Amino acid sequence: xxxxxxxxxxxxxxxxxxxxxxxxxxxxxxxxxxxxxxxxxxxxxxxxxxxxxxxxxxxxxxxxxxxxxxxxxxxxxxxxxxxxxxxxxxxxxxxxxxxxxxxxxxxxxxxxxxxxxxxxxxxxxxxxxxxxxxxxxxxxxxxxxxxxxxxxxxxxxx
Numbered sequence: 434x435x436x437x438x439x440x441x442x443x444x445x446x447x448x449x450x451x452x453x454x455x456x457x458x459x460x461x462x463x464x465x466x467x468x469x470x471x472x473x474x475x476x477x478x479x480x481x482x483x484x485x486x487x488x489x490x491x492x493x494x495x496x497x498x499x500x501x502x503x504x505x506x507x508x509x510x511x512x513x514x515x516x517x518x519x520x521x522x523x524x525x526x527x528x529x530x531x532x533x534x535x536x537x538x539x540x541x542x543x544x545x546x547x548x549x550x551x552x553x554x555x556x557x558x559x560x561x562x563x564x565x566x567x568x569x570x571x572x573x574x575x576x577x578x579x580x581x582x583x584x585x586x587x588x589x590x591x
Contacts, residue, residue: 434459444471453477456484464489470496470520481506488512488534492520504528511535516544528552529560539566546576554585 435457452474456465458481465485469478470492476499488510494517497503501523505511512534527548529535536559545551545567553564561584568582 441465441468444468447472450474455479456481458482459484461485462487464491466490466492466496473498475500477502479504479506480508483507483509486510489515491515491517493517494519497521498523500524502526504530505532505535506530508532509534513537515541518543520544522547525549526551529554529556531555533557536560537563539563539570542567545580545582546571548580549578550581550583552583552585554583556584 434455436459438456438459438461440461440463449472451472454469454475454477456479460483464487465480469475475497478500481504485508490511490513492515497520500521503521503524503526505514505528507530511532514535514537521544524544525548527544528551530552531554533555534557536557542563545564551564553561564582571579
């Protein structure tokens with residue numbers, strides 16, 4: 434869906450077999466995770482170009498039970514993303530691109546331990562440092578398989 438929505442319909446208004454949602458420029462002022470985390474078949478979620486325009490987002494425990502791929506792109510106002518224990522148990526790929534205000538401490542990034550791959554492009558330096566700390570800790574703990582964490586900066590030209 435592309436375009437301004439401001440708020441999502443209630444979860445019971447979505448088809449229960451919905452496997453993928455892409456929201457672009459929706460300008461949601463209410464946390465979309467609160468509604469979307471209850472969609473039992475959802476496997477892919479992409480929030481792009483100010484799909485969410487507030488500073489805090491929460492993924493509750495036991496939410497997104499089938500989600501495998503999550504992308505947070507160009508969410509200019511997002512500063513804090515809380516992922517509670519047991520949230521997104523099957524998530525394998527996480528992409529965060531151009532969410533320049535998003536900052537998370539290493540202890541808030543435990544979800545990374547369950548991933549196969551993470552792409553972190555054009556992110557806040559503090560978030561990058563937190564991810565590198567988590568990566569180093571996983572190496573020290575001999576986490577296997579070690580998730581592939583890829584960083585890219587605008588000046589890299591990649």
